[in-house]
Amino acid sequence: MTLHSWKEWLGVEYWSEATLKSFVLPNGFLLLAAALLLYSGLIPSPDSAIRFFYAAAFGAGLVLAWRFHSSRVLFALATLVLADRALTFFSAGHSLANPISQSAFEAVAVLVPLNFIVLSFLKERGFTIPDVGLRLVLLFLESVFVALSCRPDHAGGVHWLNVAVVNRNWFAWTRIPQLAWLLMCGALVAMVLRFLRFRKPVESGFFWSLLAVLVYLQKGGLGLTSTAYLAIAALMLLASVVETSYLMAYHDELTGLPARRAFNDAIAGLEQNYAIAIVDVDHFKKFNDTYGHETGDEVLRMVASRLARVSGGGKSFRCGGEEFSILFPGKSSKDALEHLEILRVEIEQSIFRVRAKVERRSSPRGSDRRSGQKGSPSRRRTHGSTEGRSVSVTVSIGVAEPSTRNHNVDQVIRAADKALYRAKGAGRNRVEMDNPSRTRAALAAKRSSG
Secondary structure: OOHHHHHHHHOHHHOOHHHHHHHHOOHHHHHHHHHHHHHHOOOOOHHHHHHHHHHHHHHHHHHHHHHOOOHHHHHHHHHHHHHHHHHHHHOOOOOOOOHHHHHHHHHHHHHHHHHHHHHHHOOOOOOOHHHHHHHHHHHHHHHHHHHHHOOHHHOOOOHHHHOOOOOHHHHOOOOOOHHHHHHHHHHHHHHHHHHHHHOOHHHHHHHHHHHHHHHHHHOOOOHHHHHHHHHHHHHHHHHHHHHHHHHHHHEOOOOOOEOHHHHHHHHHOOOOOEEEEEEEEOOHHHHHHHHOHHHHHHHHHHHHHHHOOOOOOOEEEEEEOOEEEEEEEOOOHHHHHHHHHHHHHHHHHOOEEOOOOEEEOOOOOOOOOOOOOOOOOOOEEEOHHHOOOEEOOOEEEEEEOOOOOOOOHHHHHHHHHHHHHHHHHOOOOOEEEOOHHHHHHHHHHHHHHO
């Protein structure tokens, strides 16, 4: 796999400050806050408070995971509950001093990251009987494995769980087996890569939850401090379910940009000074029909990645199909024009390589509202001859602001839409303001100053 292919697969070109924030927040903050509270001694009556927090985090997490059809999160929570119960049972809730409790600890330390790896790579299919049945069988077999490892006549445990990959002296500071460390590190790296690839809250939730489990195990898996870290792990999984439901409502799944609902909320509280731009991908239907639906999706993702970085304080939204909106609070159309022109040129100069080979279209494409053409019928196409070809992608943009003619937001959006039509009619790949003479004057001023 080439470096360029890795970047495309990981979505490196879409990496931004917002992506980093979505990875760290809120779970990284929760873990840090928990550590500070536990070590500061600020929690009154820590025994009862931590036990209540533990029950609330797991109870709410299981209910929400079931209610929002997140089987991966539900079974991750079940894994943590079973792990904690196994350690408590085989250690009699006291210590890991005896061989039986140590065997339970080693088995749990290896099985938890294994389960997290498996669950993170499974597709979310809700609670279908085959999937649920398979996962229940897996948890049952693992429970049997832990029980057999902890038999009194098998006090030495399963020897390969505590195998030394490197010199044991290097790991004298931790009770976690080397195999478990290897699996933990591999799982954490895999979850970071999955987040870079898909940028979904559940992927980051799995990462931070497993990191909290690592602290839980390092603390010995017993006692109030360990219980608190396991509750934090459950809370992070719960938070990922809540955040996923929020993103489904307010963000576009394909591009990662805020969706129309978020746009409607953003324009609801606008003051008088703002500009709204409507962006449309040129010849998108023709591009889709020529290169295929999957490649069309890649084009939308590429355009969205440029829109997400628009300068001038603009915030981009995907409002449907190949159409996007950009909101510039506190700016006029003339102020926004320079930033939109930079955006247009950046998209025009981007190199897009066709990668899709075959597409099966199961349903007709929707009609193109700008061309008036009907959707193309269901069909199968082979695009092998176009693979690897570099193609040019351009956009047309219309921008408007409040004026004597455009009093409210709806009128401003219609004015921007009309400006977009003029940009399309004038040859595409251009920016137009709601007043054509102002567009020419602003561009002329920009050329003379440049």
